[in-house]
Amino acid sequence: MRFLLVExxxxxxxxxxxxxxxDGHAVDRAATLGEAGDCLAAAPYDLILLDISLPDGDGRxxxxxxxxxxxxxxxxxxxxxxxxxxxxxxxxxxxxxxxTKPFDFAELEARCRAVLRRRGGxxxxxxxxxxxxxxxxxxxxxxxxxxxDLRNRELRLLxxxxxxxxxxxxxxxxxxxxxxxxxxVTDNAIEVYVGRLRKKLEGSGxxxxxxRGVGYRLTAE
Amino acid sequence: xxxxxxxxxxxxxxxxxxxxxxLSLVMYLxxxxxxxxxxxxxxxxxxxxxxxxxxxxxxxxxxxxxxxLPYDAFxxxxxxxxxxxxxxxxxxxxxxxxYADLPVPEGAAGAAEPVFATVPFRDTDxxxxxxxxxxxxxxxxxxxxxxxxxxxxxxxxIAARTAARAASLGLGFFALAAALALVTAGSxxxxxxxxxxxxxxxxxxxxxxxxxxTPQELRPLVLALDGLITRxxxxxxxxxxxxxxxxxxxxxPLATVRARAEIALRQAETPEAREALRRVIRAVEESARxxxxxxxxxxxxxxxxxxxxxxxxxxxxxGRVATAMTATAELRDxxxxxxxxxxxxxxxxxxxxxxxxxxxxxxNAVKYSEAEGEVSLSLTAGGREAEIxxxxxxRGLSGADAAGLAERFRRGPNVGxxxxxxxxxxxxxxxxxxxxxxxxxxxxxxxxxCARLWLPLA
Numbered sequence: 001m002r003f004l005l006v007e008x009x010x011x012x013x014x015x016x017x018x019x020x021x022x023d024g025h026a027v028d029r030a031a032t033l034g035e036a037g038d039c040l041a042a043a044p045y046d047l048i049l050l051d052i053s054l055p056d057g058d059g060r061x062x063x064x065x066x067x068x069x070x071x072x073x074x075x076x077x078x079x080x081x082x083x084x085x086x087x088x089x090x091x092x093x094x095x096x097x098x099x100t101k102p103f104d105f106a107e108l109e110a111r112c113r114a115v116l117r118r119r120g121g122x123x124x125x126x127x128x129x130x131x132x133x134x135x136x137x138x139x140x141x142x143x144x145x146x147x148x149d150l151r152n153r154e155l156r157l158l159x160x161x162x163x164x165x166x167x168x169x170x171x172x173x174x175x176x177x178x179x180x181x182x183x184x185v186t187d188n189a190i191e192v193y194v195g196r197l198r199k200k201l202e203g204s205g206x207x208x209x210x211x212r213g214v215g216y217r218l219t220a221e
Numbered sequence: 222x223x224x225x226x227x228x229x230x231x232x233x234x235x236x237x238x239x240x241x242x243x244l245s246l247v248m249y250l251x252x253x254x255x256x257x258x259x260x261x262x263x264x265x266x267x268x269x270x271x272x273x274x275x276x277x278x279x280x281x282x283x284x285x286x287x288x289x290l291p292y293d294a295f296x297x298x299x300x301x302x303x304x305x306x307x308x309x310x311x312x313x314x315x316x317x318x319x320y321a322d323l324p325v326p327e328g329a330a331g332a333a334e335p336v337f338a339t340v341p342f343r344d345t346d347x348x349x350x351x352x353x354x355x356x357x358x359x360x361x362x363x364x365x366x367x368x369x370x371x372x373x374x375x376x377x378x379i380a381a382r383t384a385a386r387a388a389s390l391g392l393g394f395f396a397l398a399a400a401l402a403l404v405t406a407g408s409x410x411x412x413x414x415x416x417x418x419x420x421x422x423x424x425x426x427x428x429x430x431x432x433x434x435t436p437q438e439l440r441p442l443v444l445a446l447d448g449l450i451t452r453x454x455x456x457x458x459x460x461x462x463x464x465x466x467x468x469x470x471x472x473x474p475l476a477t478v479r480a481r482a483e484i485a486l487r488q489a490e491t492p493e494a495r496e497a498l499r500r501v502i503r504a505v506e507e508s509a510r511x512x513x514x515x516x517x518x519x520x521x522x523x524x525x526x527x528x529x530x531x532x533x534x535x536x537x538x539x540g541r542v543a544t545a546m547t548a549t550a551e552l553r554d555x556x557x558x559x560x561x562x563x564x565x566x567x568x569x570x571x572x573x574x575x576x577x578x579x580x581x582x583x584x585n586a587v588k589y590s591e592a593e594g595e596v597s598l599s600l601t602a603g604g605r606e607a608e609i610x611x612x613x614x615x616r617g618l619s620g621a622d623a624a625g626l627a628e629r630f631r632r633g634p635n636v637g638x639x640x641x642x643x644x645x646x647x648x649x650x651x652x653x654x655x656x657x658x659x660x661x662x663x664x665x666x667x668x669x670x671c672a673r674l675w676l677p678l679a
Contacts, residue, residue, distance in 0.1 A: 011474075080476075106552060
């Protein structure tokens with residue numbers, strides 16, 4: 001996904017951008033509302049991550065302005081205040097969702113996904129591999145004309161594996177992507193989800209292979 | 222001067238009683254004095270008439286002045302009481318008959334009218350009337366002075382009787398005044414009691430100005446009270462701002478720490494480093510959550526003081542919370558189902574607070590659910606109440622009770638591995654109370670917890 005990150009705190013912006021890039025997202029940074037406007041004029045974004053207090057104005061005014069200008073790029077507000085009333089405020093102004101700093105990136109990703117799904121998944125590609133057709137935004141796979149729903153972790157697991165078919169991912173790597181770091185899970189927890197996903201992929205001509213002692217990979221027959 | 226102020230009521234009563242006592246005493250004394258004067262005037266009238274009668278009957282005869290005491294005069298005196306009567310008739314300066322030692326009031330000589338005086342005589346007091354006149358004897362005018370005295374026992378008896386009456390009248394007056402004083406003190410101080418009761422009835426969070434109707438004299442007190450309330454509100458507002466700012470300044474660097482830690486964790490080579498970084502992330506999460514819940518708590522307290530009283534569409538609210546929390550639930554592979562949600566249920570209150578309470582309950586249910594679990598959110602109407610139930614198949618309560626868990630920073634015995642602040646249910650409890658509702662947590666049959674929130678329907 002392509003993010004526009006509007007955040008004036010240099011440290012935080014750098015860290016968040018770096019962290020999102022780790023998950024394979026493209027991130028452009030804007031430190032002011034002015035810069036954000038320039039970025040939006042220059043390129044399309046899947047999502048805007050918007051801080052509220054910025055040096056040249058209030059993120060909420062920017063948001064309201066965007067919506068007035070009929071720009072419907074999804075916006076997730078990052079708030080540091082988390083005052084109950086602030087939250088509702090931004091939703092009323094047209095934000096799609098909000099996260100409270102410091103945010104869990106797994107949660108941020110889940111929220112982004114939910115937002116894009118609510119928006120109808122416009123422009124989100126369908127990935128195909130052998131007899132498998134995978135639509136991340138609708139969280140479904142279509143196999144031989146049959147649509148199967150994926151749960152969140154199955155979806156994310158498939159997303160990771162299908163991004164690089166044949167590449168071996170370690171349990172640790174997969175765990176890092178599947179679970180929030182704040183959760184206490186062992187690497188073996190991944191086995192459950194691999195098992196479930198295998199079942200969902202049956203008949204697709206793809207399979208998840210266990211590479212003993214190393215990890216898993218997705219292969220097409 | 223620095224005595225403790227004591228009771229205003231008692232002071233008022235004592236003062237009114239003292240006033241009543243003084244007035245009763247004055248009344249008693251004046252009645253007695255007037256009665257005495259009246260009795261004296263009565264005696265004087267009789268004495269005067271008798272003296273006149275005696276003087277009338279003095280005639281000049283061949284042997285000088287003929288004295289013929291008119292017995293009607295004496296009987297007139299006797300009719301008044303059993304008092305003894307003394308007389309003295311002086312002719313040309315010497316006592317012709319009667320008691321020579323009976324004192325004659327001064328000034329009797331030249332007066333045309335009888336002169337009266339109270340004088341000591343022998344072992345008693347006498348009221349004496351004296352009248353000077355002259356009698357023609359051989360065409361010569363001979364001066365005579367007639368003095369008539371009477372003891373005052375009758376008068377004393379009358380005075381005593383009147384005094385007794387006056388005393389009982391005074392006592393009666395005092396008793397009546399005392400009763401009125403009690404009533405007056407009560408009714409004068411009733412507005413104070415009412416004001417005190419109105420202030421006392423307020424909830425601990427109610428910081429609106431006092432708008433109770435009060436008499437003019439209490440208005441300075443009410444103004445002072447309102448001033449105090451305003452200052453308190455200002456302090457609370459400032460505290461809230463402070464917490465919000467503190468949260469902001471804590472959260473931003475924490476967000477950086479968290480992002481950096483996640484990046485480092487991705488790149489960590491050894492399990493030890495990974496474990497250490499996980500701990501960092503958990504600690505960040507924990508402090509962030511505490512900051513966030515403390516702020517929410519402060520907001521809840523602040524807003525419940527303001528007593529927002531809007532119509533809140535509970536059905537829409539439940540739907541909104543379900544949508545908002547779906548991502549959180551999905552992240553843990555928990556299904557969040559909102560059903561059944563009765564349409565068109567409306568309560569009165571503060572939508573922001575209610576949403577905060579609901580989010581806390583759903584967040585708890587999701588947090589303590591196992592992966593693949595289901596959390597159901599329902600809204601039903603029963604009687605005059607709406608019931609919102611949030612049920613999960615999580616780990617249950619392990620015997621902890623809702624009231625205990627609603628205490629600040631209190632967490633259940635079985636949740637050590639899940640990050641939490643111990644403020645979520647405190648917030649829920651406070652929101653329920655602020656809306657005249659109730660909140661309960663119970664263990665579900667077959668495992669899990671059900672949280673119920675009852676709110677009065679508008």
